[in-house]
Amino acid sequence: DGGITQSPKYLFRKEGQNVTLSCEQNLNHDAMYWYRQDPGQGLRLIYYSQIVNDFQKGDIAEGYSVSREKKESFPLTVTSAQKNPTAFYLCASRTTGQGISYEQYFGPGTRLTVT
Amino acid sequence: GQQVMQIPQYQHVQEGEDFTTYCNSSTTLSNIQWYKQRPGGHPVFLIQLVKSGEVKKQKRLTFQFGEAKKNSSLHITATQTTDVGTYFCAHGSSNTGKLIFGQGTTLQVKP
Numbered sequence: 001d002g003g004i005t006q007s008p009k010y011l012f013r014k015e016g017q018n019v020t021l022s023c024e025q026n027l028n029h030d031a032m033y034w035y036r037q038d039p040g041q042g043l044r045l046i047y048y049s050q051i052v053n054d055f056q057k058g059d060i061a062e063g064y065s066v067s068r069e070k071k072e073s074f075p076l077t078v079t080s081a082q083k084n085p086t087a088f089y090l091c092a093s094r095t096t097g098q099g100i101s102y103e104q105y106f107g108p109g110t111r112l113t114v115t
Numbered sequence: 116g117q118q119v120m121q122i123p124q125y126q127h128v129q130e131g132e133d134f135t136t137y138c139n140s141s142t143t144l145s146n147i148q149w150y151k152q153r154p155g156g157h158p159v160f161l162i163q164l165v166k167s168g169e170v171k172k173q174k175r176l177t178f179q180f181g182e183a184k185k186n187s188s189l190h191i192t193a194t195q196t197t198d199v200g201t202y203f204c205a206h207g208s209s210n211t212g213k214l215i216f217g218q219g220t221t222l223q224v225k226p
Binding site for chain 1: 211219
């Protein structure tokens with residue numbers, strides 16, 4: 001059964017701690033994305049990667065870091081430098097094959113609460 | 116950068132009434148996508164439009180892309196409680212594939 005998994009579903013951390021969110025996909029997609037969603041708002045792009053060992057900053061990359069060592073995995077680290085880390089984090093992936101579809105497949109998300 | 120504005124932010128309807136959400140851009144869009152996010156869930160792709168004046172239907176949902184490719188709409192006929200959720204429009208960058216999302220319209224349906 002193909003898809004995107006994110007773990008954990010809920011995560012609680014103390015202020016000042018770094019935390020890493022997991023994102024794994026078995027769809028054989030080249031591109032992966034991290035979004036942040038705050039209550040009542042749309043999704044904002046944090047980082048994206050179009051190919052293994054390469055990634056680019058999105059619109060709100062400050063305080064976050066990523067790695068893309070494997071095609072299937074795109075973990076996101078929320079560092080202590082992120083001023084308002086409490087949010088719903090969504091990972092997505094997309095094929096970059098033939099055609100002009102920009103459809104993205106989303107994981108179930110991780111709700112991070114920092115106190 | 117390119118932005119998409121979506122209205123209204125919230126809509127409450129009685130079950131059986133129709134619903135429409137609108138997405139607008141000041142610049143021409145190469146494509147527009149629509150996603151649905153159920154409460155507590157994640158966005159799920161509904162459809163992509165790429166042609167000027169394009170109209171696509173999925174059962175009670177009708178999607179339109181404007182002639183100038185600067186606006187789009189999603190219309191739901193005879194809403195049902197299963198339609199509850201937030202509907203987002205999004206534009207996909209042709210270079211990177213990254214999506215620029217509208218703010219979303221949250222639909223509540225009273226039974």
